[in-house]
Amino acid sequence: MKILLASRNAKKLIELRRILAETAPGIELVGLDDVPAFPDTPETELSFAGNALLKARDGVRNSGLPTMADDSGLTVDALNGMPGVLSARWSGKHGDDAANLDLMLAQIADVPDEHRGGAFVCAAAYVHPDGTELVSMGEMRGHVVRERRGTGGFGYDPVFVPEGHELTTAELTPEEKDALSHRGRAFRDLTARIVPS
Template identity: 60%
Template sequence: MTGRLLVASRNAKKLRELRRVLAAAGIEALEVIGLDEVPEFPETPETGATFEANATVKAVDGAVATGLPCVADDSGIEVDALRGMPGVLSARWSGSHGDDDANTALLLSQLSDVPDERRGAAFVSACALAIPGQDPVVVRGEWRGRIVREPRGENGFGYDPVFEPEGEDRTSAELSPEEKDAASHRGRALAQLVPALARLARA
């Protein structure tokens, strides 16, 4: 019997990423669905001061509204030279939510005078799993690297084209989906949820 697992997102790339993580872990008894596949419900604004707080609110909202176990992720990029910003503001750094090109352009302009050796950054992802009647499980993954000067690559989304992971000469947007899953902040966070998801699949 296949159970349903709600992902509190309408981002098709995030849904595919979780499906790949589950498949790689051999978890086949969970059908991953997104917010577009359940009736609409009121969503609490993402006003938390941390990725963990925002992810937890989204997961709990989804579980309460639908009765389904719900995974939510809040992620962004923390840039050393900007004292950890954009952080939780990553998706709306330029003022309008989800405008990847504008957000990336603003970040590059803010770092235009920063020398290469001081362009360190980390992608951060907090993932929360809320199961009705249980306390949420919250995990965090980080992926260190640096911000390059020009976008490169067609894969990924968000700040992927300007983030070069440690030990790489390619940006995140130049990696294959499988390479990114194995190393990325969200992949690292989701991997920590695999034991809980495996228990859920057996329930």
């Protein structure tokens, strides 16, 4: 079964192909670069689920393929849940991981370690050309450290330590991260609903 992932993020596509190879080997995941080009969908909703559905619906409409999309980000307790749905453009420019991370760290620089909790949150959406729509949520709680550690992952991974761990998500192996990540949880649940065992 061929499914479009409505994303141009090459690292995210690799991560999800790895997750789906384990949980739904019958799914062939293709990215936006594998289909005729269409304009990017603006993320105008105020929730992860709303943005994920916008992108998935747009993918189906423009490609004719069943489409998966996600919206995910970091929610920091000391910032009242922000950057949240604005995670990828927190510094004002979409996709500037270093600037986004620097701004968030500066905003909580004076916050004591015991109050630096937060979570990575992911909404994974699936829309089929027949009108079927599904959304699954995943969350990974943890805390934000003061300095970048590790070279894996992307986004806020170098400063986020999951609960029960000492390494940042950028220091974990891809397999370790997939097993506990917000995105892994959301997409495993979603694919189980699409392709029941």
